[in-house]
Amino acid sequence: MFYYPFSPINPAYLLTQQLKENTLILDFKYGDVTGDGVFDIVYLIGEKNFGEESSFIENIRLVIIDGATYFVEMISFESDGGYNPRLFLGDFTGNKVDDILISIFSGGSGGMSWYYIFSYLNNKVKKLFDYEVYNNEYKYQVNYQDNYKVEVISENLMKKYIIDIQDKGEEYLSKLYDENGKLKEPIQGYVNPLSGLYPIDYNGDRVYELFTLRRVIGLYNADSLGVVQTSLQWKERDFQPWFEYLAVYGSDIKEKRI
Structure with a gap:
């Protein structure tokens, strides 16, 4: 009381x-x-x-x-x-x-x-x-790969995610790939620092976890490829990752599909 x-x-x-x-x-x-x-x-x-x-x-x-x-x-x-x-x-x-x-x-x-x-x-x-x-503690690698793919590696969690960038457009892709979908040269992106952190009581036990967002960046800061979503839970002395996802942006569909 x-x-x-x-x-x-x-x-x-x-x-x-x-x-x-x-x-x-x-x-x-x-x-x-x-x-x-x-x-x-x-x-x-x-x-x-x-x-x-x-x-x-x-x-x-x-x-x-x-x-x-x-x-x-x-x-x-x-x-x-x-x-x-x-x-x-x-x-x-x-x-x-x-x-x-x-x-x-x-x-x-x-x-x-x-x-x-x-x-x-x-x-x-x-x-x-x-x-x-x-x-500084949670590191990621962002590596462009052949066939219009980008690999995102979560070093701390030892997880790998693949982003398909075929819908990026010909002008974007032609600068990076040849006509066979092979990279012209090695290219790395990066993961931005925290852009969002939200308290969420996932278990309904009145103890809050943290839901964090970090943008995956391609060639430049405005070139967003996705968002790393990591949920953190308190473990004895600090917050530890509970689960992690990579969300990707959808592309527009010209016609409605049934």
């Missing part, structure tokens, strides 16, 4: 009195992140230059107000600038205490985003997920 402690002081008002004039409360959530059975208040704050039309936010920080003591904890992280920053509270580890997911869109042409998950159990800050660590 959770309860809200009574206080004549509004925590949001208390917080805003300590911030710079250009600092905004970007998002906030209620939940028990300390594990004491009392709802805490979690804020995402950041700074914006009000003289500019851009919606870019910088110096984004996490602020936790302990619901029982009103102790304020401010947490910084490395990638602290971007667009549309938001919070999600949920149990990712199975200890029945809310963890804190932070999502920030980079705004770049690659469609990448920054993601962090923090635990604040017993008022101790612990980082459970860092998008940069994940991007």
Whole structure:
């Protein structure tokens, strides 16, 4: 059972009195992140230059107000600038205490985003997920092959996927293949860093897993060949892959088929 402690002081008002004039409360959530059975208040704050039309936010920080003591904890992280920053509270580890997911869109042409998950159990800050660590740890190979195929290898999971690119068009394919479908020279693509990460309770047990998206890139960033979809599940000390798929884009059909 959770309860809200009574206080004549509004925590949001208390917080805003300590911030710079250009600092905004970007998002906030209620939940028990300390594990004491009392709802805490979690804020995402950041700074914006009000003289500019851009919606870019910088110096984004996490602020936790302990619901029982009103102790304020401010947490910084490395990638602290971007667009549309938001919070999600949920149990990712199975200890029945809310963890804190932070999502920030980079705004770049690659469609990448920054993601962090923090635990604040017993008022101790612990980082459970860092998008940069994940991007660097999980590696892929993207190799063009003869006969208009692209091989994607997931090195960590030791999985291989094949993408058929015959529908890419003659102009695209003629630059890469001869008239017999043989590659003119070796060509590699790549897999982009995270562009999406979503909390999903697959098992309906109120413990959330992570659903991640990474684009498979061919010759250039706008040349998307597919999307690696990996689901992560907490295992003792970190998130581990649970299952992984490669989704491919469909091509248009000129006539309706029955």
